[in-house]
Amino acid sequence: MDNKSLASSRTRARETNWQAFFAGFLRNPQEVGSVIPSSRFLEQRILDAADLTEARLVVELGPGTGGTTQAILSSLPGDAKLLTIDMSNEFIDLLNENISDSRLINHLGSAADLSRILKEYNLSAPDAVISGIPFSTMPKEVGANVVKAVREELREKGRFVAYQFRGEVATITRPFMGEPVSSTEWRNVPPMRVYCWKKAVTNSQTSN
Ligand SMILES: C[S@@+](CC[C@H](N)C(=O)[O-])C[C@H]1O[C@@H](n2cnc3c(N)ncnc32)[C@H](O)[C@@H]1O
Known part of the structure; x- marks a missing residue:
């Protein structure tokens, strides 16, 4: 395929994703939380925050139609x-149909069950967890359970990156993981805040 055909097939894929995403939003606005998928500028900002160059395992919470998944x-x-x-x-079916990559496992379920899901696939501590799930519209206790599971499962120095329009994710995560580094991506609809936490190293030395 030449460059022109490749570019137009990418544009068609993006348009299909936009339609599927918007249909998902109409079906369940609280759960989807956005009207259109993340822009490529936001995708890049998320990748910069997550620093995946030496990652062995990454978990994505809320892949939606898969733009962020392909970027990861x-x-x-x-x-x-x-x-x-x-x-x-519908989104999990779309990912399974559209992205053929042996590194990818798509699971239908809730982010709050992260610990059980990792065990189910026999996966060890992730190097990064990247989240687009809407913390502002989910019950507070579900959000807290997600963050506790992320804190528990991440490897030491692993990163939790969350992109959100509203600030609830930071309010919920601070008590478990401290103050985030954050920045705003304006070239997205709506402009999106990207938060990043690094899991602290626990001092395992014990006195005799
Ligand atoms: C804003 S969309 C993110 C889409 C995509 N990552 C992007 O940036 O274009 C949020 C996604 O989170 C999913 N979601 C919401 N609550 C969830 C939960 N508790 N566990 C897992 N996924 C959830 C929704 O189904 C939706 O696909």
């Missing part, structure tokens, strides 16, 4: 794995 795969080492978790069976 494009910067993931060849022998790494990406586990996505989404509550929408």
Whole structure:
């Protein structure tokens, strides 16, 4: 395929994703939380925050129609794995149909069950968890359970990257993971805040 055909097939794929995403939003606005998928500028900002160059395992919470998933795969080492978790069976079906990559595992379920899902696939501590799930519209206790599971499962120095329009994710996560580094991506509809936490190293030395 020449460059022109490749570009127009990417544009068609993006348009299809926009339609599927908007249909998902109409079906379940609270759960989807956005009207259109993330822009490529936001995708790049998320990747910069997550620093996946040496990652072995990455978890994506809320892949939606898969734009962010493809961006993550494009910067993931060849022998790494990406586990996505989404509550929408339409989105999970779309990911399974549209993205053929042996590194990818798509799971239909809730991010709050992260610990059980990692065990189900026999996966160890992730190097990064990247989240687009809407913390502002979900019950507070579900949000807190998601963050507790992320904190529990991440490897030491692993990163939790969350992109959100509203600030609830930071309010919920601070008590568990401290103050985030954050920045705003204006070239997205709506402009999106990207938060990043690094899991602290626990001092395992014990006195005799
Ligand atoms: C704003 S969309 C993010 C889409 C995509 N990552 C992007 O940036 O274009 C949020 C996604 O989170 C999913 N979601 C919402 N609550 C969830 C939960 N508790 N567990 C897993 N996925 C959830 C929704 O189904 C939706 O696909």
